Amino acid sequence: MVDSFEDLEEEINSCTACQLHDSAIHKVIxxxxxxxxxxxxxxxxxxxxxxxGIPFCGRAGKILDGMxxxxxxxxxxxxxxNTVKCRPPNNRRPRKEELAACRAFxxxxxxxxxPDVIILxxxxxxEAFLGNRQLQWGECRDIDGKNVVKFYHxxxxxxxxxxxxxxxxxxxxxxALW
Ligand code: URA
Numbered sequence: 001m002v003d004s005f006e007d008l009e010e011e012i013n014s015c016t017a018c019q020l021h022d023s024a025i026h027k028v029i030x031x032x033x034x035x036x037x038x039x040x041x042x043x044x045x046x047x048x049x050x051x052x053g054i055p056f057c058g059r060a061g062k063i064l065d066g067m068x069x070x071x072x073x074x075x076x077x078x079x080x081x082n083t084v085k086c087r088p089p090n091n092r093r094p095r096k097e098e099l100a101a102c103r104a105f106x107x108x109x110x111x112x113x114x115p116d117v118i119i120l121x122x123x124x125x126x127e128a129f130l131g132n133r134q135l136q137w138g139e140c141r142d143i144d145g146k147n148v149v150k151f152y153h154x155x156x157x158x159x160x161x162x163x164x165x166x167x168x169x170x171x172x173x174x175x176a177l178w
Contacts, residue, residue: 001014002108002113004071005062006113008105008112009029012029013027015027015102016087019098019135020087020088023087024087025051026045026049026050026053027085027086028053028082028086029081029109030055030080030081030082030109030113031054031077031079032080033076033078034112036076036113037078037117037121037178038071038073038079038116040053040078041121041128042060042081042083042121042125042153043082043093043122044082045086045145046091050086055066055080055081055082055141060144060155061154062155063158064154065173072175075137078090079113081110081113081132082123083099083102083106083124083128084101085105086098086102091126093124093173094124099124116147117148117178118150119150121151121152121153126142126150135148137150137151137166138150147177149177151170152166154157162172
């Protein structure tokens with residue numbers, strides 16, 4: 001366990017624990033405040049994120065930005081991380097062994113960020129956080145004193161416009177949490 005975000009970043013940047021680092025341009029670590037109320041957990045960096053080193057800076061990121069705005073969160077109130085820090089080839093889902101290789105970093109980030117609310121964006125985030133699928137879409141559960149909520153990954157909302165009312169409903173239903 002490291003003591004600072006800088007040390008953690010250094011460890012992540014020098015990681016070669018799985019094959020994903022071979023093709024990654026950048027490790028994509030986190031975006032947002034270091035003491036957030038709400039932590040969003042995505043899946044893995046995409047092409048733009050790999051090129052820039054910044055999570056959720058592409059199309060899915062625009063959807064997430066809109067959600068953050070609708071949630072009325074200030075800049076320091078939220079942060080976003082991914083289950084793995086390197087882009088999987090062709091944006092495929094991270095494999096079990098890749099999630100396992102990145103697990104210690106993922107857990108350290110959550111421990112250091114100490115969010116009150118964790119929003120799991122999609123099935124991969126849920127599986128990485130809980131070990132398996134347990135939650136319904138939009139369901140909130142108290143897990144070790146944190147409110148953990150599962151919601152659609154923003155990329156799923158790009159193509160499925162019919163889910164956008166569900167996003168508003170999700171925000172209205174859960175707004176007391178943040
Ligand atoms: N999708 C993710 O899950 N994470 C990103 O950083 C970008 C797109």
